[in-house]
Structures are given as C-alpha cells and as structure tokens.
Amino acid sequence: MPLTSKLFRDDPALQRCLVSDAGHVTPGAQGEHVTRIQAALVTLGAGVIAPDEVESSRYGPTTAQSVLAFKGPPRDILGPGQTTPDDIVGKKTIAALDHEIVAFENRPPPAVDSLFVSLTHEGAPHDHGTCPLDRSGRLVEHMATPVNPGPGRKVNIGGEGEARYQGFEDFVTNTGVVGGPPRPLTDTIASDTATDIALRSSPITTRGEGEIRRIAASGARLTIATNSFTLPTMEQIVQRLGGVVIERISLPDPTVADGLGYQILVVVLPVKF
Structure with missing residues (x-):
C-alpha cells in the first residue's frame, strides 16, 4: 500500500523509500x-532541527538526531538483526511516519479553548464590520490570531489587519517586503514598549529577530503561527530570544494543501533589566 498522507503521497522519492532498500533516505x-x-x-514532536538544515533541505546531524528519537522508545523501529535504532529513514520508518501524519491530518479541532489564540476562522466575538477584506474580497480569517492581549502596545509583524480587532498594529521589520499593503517599519516603535507581538505566517530575518528583541517589553507575549516546514526555524529563534513556550497548539486547516495547518507557539519573553 502506498503512502497516503497529504504530506508524503505526491513525493516519488518517499514512495520509493517505502518499497526499495535503494530508496532509503540517509544522512x-x-x-x-x-x-x-x-x-x-517536527510536527510529531521528535526534535528541533537546525535552521540551516531546514533551509537547505539537508539531512544533517539534527535531522538524524530527530530520526533516532522518532525510531526509539516507545516505537522501537528496528531493522533485521538490530537491537538499537539507526538514523536511516527506511521502509518501516517512512511507513510509521506516514501512519502518524495521516492521523495528525485527520485530527479533530482542539477540544479545549485557548486563553491566548483564536481557534476558529471567526476569532473572538466582535463586529466583523470593522474587519478588512483579503485580496479575494473576503473577510480576513482570524484563526491563530492572539486573543486577550495586555494593555500595552500590540504589534503584528507582517500583519494585514487580521489582528486589528484585538488592537494590534501592522508593521514589517525589513524594507522591500513583497506582498500585502504598505506598512511602517518597526524602527518607528520605541524600545521595550511592545507587550504583545504577533507573527503569523511571516518569515523572520536576522534583522527581524533583533527588532523583536529590541521592541519587546519585559515579559512580553510573543505569538508565532507558522507551518511545520518553518517551525524548526521558529523554534531556534525562540531559543535565541530566551523565551519560554507556555502553549503549543496544532490547528487543522482544510485550505492548506499539505494538511498540516497551523503550528502555534505562545511564548513569554525574558524580563529585561
């Protein structure tokens, strides 16, 4: 039986990996x-993969480490004659990954509410008459936008109005941003003043990471809504910022072709002295 997950099924190299020893994926x-x-x-929580490996699509040391973690207890995926897992993605491993990703893609919406982000396209109850339209002329979706922000300045990096109903202002951290309406640079925000920072499906450069560090007030809340492909990079950024992840959420989204939906990190940034 071929791989059936939305993530794997259209990839001929992974389909070969399922049926051929020569198709095994190795470091x-x-x-x-x-x-x-x-x-x-990353979606299945097997490890944090280094940004350079993600950006170059390379099976490097941290990818191998995550494969080992996935194949270890409790799964214990072993080849013939093995007593401990190796770091190769072979037939059994790709089948196990596919099986668990299918379950992930078909998971129901979260059963519990979040105090920090919207779990629906409609967002927290509000008057949609004040909401902007997207480029297709429809109301912008509010899934994965922050809710219950604090009383200070609220900054949506790369935003296009989707969190305006919660009091967020839209900014960009770099000049020359392609797509979306014109937005002011974060340079215009005073240091240490943003109590809530949102980052929704927006890439972050080295400069952007520095701007988050600069504008964040002590203990600011950073909400990152991304996908599984860019989540490893965002995990590394959170580590470098010294943030503490207080909530992780996976939200299915039927409009996303890979079936992985949103991966959300709600982070408390360090207190500044």
Whole structure:
C-alpha cells in the first residue's frame, strides 16, 4: 500500500523509500523529500532541527538526531538483526511516519479553548464590520490570531489587519517586503514598549529577530503561527530570544494543501533589566 498522507503521497522519492532498500533516505541526502521528512518529525514532536538544515533541505546531524528519537522508545523501529535504532529513514520508518501524519491530518479541532489564540476562522466575538477584506474580497480569517492581549502596545509583524480587532498594529521589520499593503517599519516603535507581538505566517530575518528583541517589553507575549516546514526555524529563534513556550497548539486547516495547518507557539519573553 502506498503512502497516503497529504504530506508524503505526491513525493516519488518517499514512495520509493517505502518499497526499495535503494530508496532509503540517509544522512547527507538533500532535496524536497528531506524537507517533508523534517516537517513530519517536527510536527510529531521528535526534535528541533537546525535552521540551516531546514533551509537547505539537508539531512544533517539534527535531522538524524530527530530520526533516532522518532525510531526509539516507545516505537522501537528496528531493522533485521538490530537491537538499537539507526538514523536511516527506511521502509518501516517512512511507513510509521506516514501512519502518524495521516492521523495528525485527520485530527479533530482542539477540544479545549485557548486563553491566548483564536481557534476558529471567526476569532473572538466582535463586529466583523470593522474587519478588512483579503485580496479575494473576503473577510480576513482570524484563526491563530492572539486573543486577550495586555494593555500595552500590540504589534503584528507582517500583519494585514487580521489582528486589528484585538488592537494590534501592522508593521514589517525589513524594507522591500513583497506582498500585502504598505506598512511602517518597526524602527518607528520605541524600545521595550511592545507587550504583545504577533507573527503569523511571516518569515523572520536576522534583522527581524533583533527588532523583536529590541521592541519587546519585559515579559512580553510573543505569538508565532507558522507551518511545520518553518517551525524548526521558529523554534531556534525562540531559543535565541530566551523565551519560554507556555502553549503549543496544532490547528487543522482544510485550505492548506499539505494538511498540516497551523503550528502555534505562545511564548513569554525574558524580563529585561
């Protein structure tokens, strides 16, 4: 039976991996099929993969480490004659990844409410008459936008009005941003004044990471809504910022082709002295 997850099923290299020893994916491999394996490993909580490996689609040391973690207890995925797992993605491993990703793609919406983000496209109850329209002329969706922000300045990096109903202002951290309406640079925000910062499906550069560090007030809340492909990079940014993750949420989204939906990190940033 072929791979059936939305994430894997259209990748010929991964389909070969399922049926052929020669198709096993090993450290040093590079390509789109490696990116998909990395996305699955991070989605299933097997590890944090280094940004350079994600950006280059390379099966490097942290990818191998995550494969080992996935194949270890409680799964204990072993080849013939093995007593301990190896760091190769072979037939059994890709089948196990596919099986768990299918379950992930078909999971029901979260059963519990979040105090920090909207779990629906409609967002927290409010008057949609004040909401902007997207480029298709529809109301912007509010899924994964922050809720219950604090009383201070609220900054939505790369935003297009989707969190305005919660009092967020839209900014960008770099000049020359392609797509979306014109937005002011975060340079215009005073240091240490933003109590809530949102980052929703927006890439962050080194400069952007520095701007988050600069504008954040002590103990600011940072909400990151991303996908599984970019989650490894965001995890590294959170580590460098010294933030503490207080909530992780996976939200299914039927409009996303890979079936992985939103991956959300709600982070409390360090107190500044």
